[in-house]
Amino acid sequence: MYKAVRTYTLLPGSSEEFLQRVQESFVPLISQLPGFIAYDTYRIGNDQVITISTFDTRAGAEESVLLALRWVQENSVELMQGLPRLIVGQMPTTSKPTHAPHAQQRQLEKALVLDLKFEVLHPSVLGKQAYTDPRVGEMVTAIRTFLTQMRADPARQDEVIYRFDRDIRPEEETKALYAADHVILIKRANSLVGYAEINRDTNAQLRRDRYEGDILVDPAAYQRDKEGHRVEKGIGEQALLEMRRQGRLLRIKDIELDVYLGNPPMHHFLDHLIATHRLPFTRQEMQYGRPLDSTYLLAC
Structure with missing residues (x-):
């Protein structure tokens, strides 16, 4: 048990x-x-x-x-x-182990990561002072280093391209974090293993304001066995739950995650969450995107 x-x-x-x-x-x-x-x-x-x-x-x-x-x-x-x-x-338990036909399958089940910590910053409320604020500066530097390391690793660089829908220069891309509305740092054992953003977006094409969400999790954050198989799960799920919690605290109705055709892993991941009812996502066609681009609405 x-x-x-x-x-x-x-x-x-x-x-x-x-x-x-x-x-x-x-x-x-x-x-x-x-x-x-x-x-x-x-x-x-x-x-x-x-x-x-x-x-x-x-x-x-x-x-x-x-x-x-x-x-x-x-x-x-x-x-x-x-x-x-x-x-x-x-x-x-003192009972002897049974050798059921599905015992091998259970041994391969991934364990849920339980030692995550989240740190939330709100740079935009500081205005120009965000550029000299030590906590914001530390956050920007940490994410810049994080992206640089992932981009330099052939096994992880595709995750960065998926996140931004293109290759990027981390030193340039992270400048926008000084004006971000809400940044969620995802940490494990005091190391950054991912981050998420919630930003208010005044979209001229949609003729409405919306709250856009983005998330990136480092696949190297998961432990693996001797054969290289991942033996853990759940960082993305818990990070999205934290994003949703922040949205509720901010009284946001929905957080919109734009997922482009070139990011099949995120499509599969969010579709899985919809299928298992773990998170209240709905999927719709992106109104200003290319064919098969999607917007996932996370109800807060």
Whole structure:
């Protein structure tokens, strides 16, 4: 059996309200996941709640983590102080292992990355002062180095081209970050493994304002086995959930991600999320793009 442990830090005095919402709304959802066994909650002091969900597979426990992140965004974000701490682990067992026909397949299942941290900056609110702000400058330098390293690696450079729909010069491209509305740094073990942006776009062709989202995750951030196969997953999913959380905090209705025909990995990834209902995406034809270019709307 596997347990998914989530530690929530709440606004003082709101734990009772949070637990009531959990029992009324979240428990019926999580209990429908495949392999569900049990769900327990514990209140720690005045502002912390620990929830533990038990499943008979690791995949079920990890799916409950993504479900919980989304549920909190939609039902209790105003009660939270930041993101929950996440742990998924296997319970000790004294039973002998069984050699089921699907045992080999389970061994190849990827583990959900649980040690991500997000840092959000809002350069545009600083105006011209953003160009001399030390935190903004550090962010721009970090992303510039990140893009330069990826672009120089043949195994990773295509991801940069996919993100920008062309080859770029990182030192030139990152200048726009000083005026970006919202930049989300995706970190693992204090190293930058990706970043996302949310920018308000006054689009003359569409004759309306919109919020445009972009995301880039370094494939090298995932651990691999001796044969070079990826053994982890979930950085992109959690980064998009954080993008959505920021959108809700900003009272944005939708974040639009433009995905061009030349970026099949992102098409496949977002289509997969739509098919699995992990995120509320809808896909439509890009109104000002080329044939088969798409815009994915992430409902906040």
